[in-house]
Amino acid sequence: MGNRKKVVEVRNLYKSFGDLDVLKGVDLDLFREENLVILGRSGTGKSVLIKIMVGLLLQDSGRMEVLGKEISKLGVRELNEMRLKIGFSFQNSALYDSMTVRENMEFPLVRNYKNLTKKEIALRIEELLDAVGLPQTINQMPSELSGGQKKRIGVARTLVLNPEIMLYDEPTAGLDPITCVDINNLINEVRERYKTSSIVITHDLACAKQTGDRMAVLLDGQFGALGTFEEVFPHAEDQRIKSFYDYNFINS
């Protein structure tokens, strides 16, 4: 990655739940304007890692630095300031189901930028809904949206705070192949347009190939492979990575 600036630095990170050790000494770097894809089977701790990144979970030990600050050492106010710089797109979109699309997008904006006028807020929302291609949904409820639309609105809602880092948790899970391609394109567009650095959590290799500059494969609580798609997958020697590749591109 040459001289590119690191925006996330993870070192020797451990996390367990009860007797279950999930992360066992994870090391990882994310560079500015890079799309890094984290792959791994279900339950390997991919989502746990990005939840530690935004302070939703606390590591047992190790270091998680985001934009030069150790997340576990931030106070409530500093953590909230940091969270404004990190957009988190949830697996199930996590749209507030009692609010319309407009209210969903207004929610973080009005609470964090109190000096914005109603007109500025409306313009920002319209701009982002245009960017994700769903301006017509502005007054709809989440229950009226399709899975793909929910994902797009979820991404738009995170972009409303103008984040520097985007975290996508299983962005294509449960979507049809055509919508998956749309979502993958959206992830790339977001990076191009808003100059974000992104981590994409997935077990969909097509999504990984289309969106990722680098791949990191999480195996047994540690990264088993790290590199470009070509470096990690087609000729993988590790049987677990090989079977992951074979299943995605040959068996399916």
Place this chain on the structure above:
Amino acid sequence: MAGQSGTRKHVFSKKIDAFFKGLADAWNFFKRFFQEVFVPPYEFKEVIHQCYRIGVESLPLISLTGFIVGIVFTNQSRPSLSEFGATSWLPSLIAIAIVRAMGPLVTALIAAGKVGSGIGAEIASMKVTEQIDAMEVSATNPYKFLVVSRVLATTFMIPVLVMYTDFVALMGAFINVNANELVSISTFFAQVFSSVTFLDVFASIIKSVFFGFTIGMVGCYKGYNSSKGTEGVGKAANAAVVISMFLIFIEELLSLQIINLFRIK
């Protein structure tokens, strides 16, 4: 390092440890309310919205129940009083019973069922679908938005609903008394107001405040701490009702003891 250790030891046993941990969590949740409620930003709009939901949307059920309680209680009390030729005391008896105990208790129990379960299920489903996490990562305090607003709303609205239930139950009682004893509305309410003291009304409102706080707090706590999955949503709603009702009866008993101290004086 916790992350590298193999097995975890319990202080007592897994269940007893979990029980004490639950108590500690509940205490911290309760304490956090008082830490957050006076600190800006205030979610006024959400409090008003919740007051509307809890108050206005409970009216049909509360009206029906209060009215029926008034009629039934009057009907059931009449034979006992008539044995002593004291049916003229019906308005006084009913007013005291409704204002002191039945109004607050019936309203609180119905609200625990309707409002408490609703709050528990709503917050639990938000937890399961990661909506609470979504608020947290967008630098918004979900506790303040979801919990403080709902607990304030139940604390404000249950006393209002109690007064409304008292009125509706008395109207039910009046209809019954009027039909049987041909008592006019002015005579009925003159007797009601001469029997009910300031202490009765004041105590009724104060205990309703505690009932409202309990319903909101228990509903929010069970929802906020629900386990993952749709099963957790049902369990949270159910536990919110059961625990609220249990606590309401305990509070009723305690309030009776405390109010009696004032009456003796």
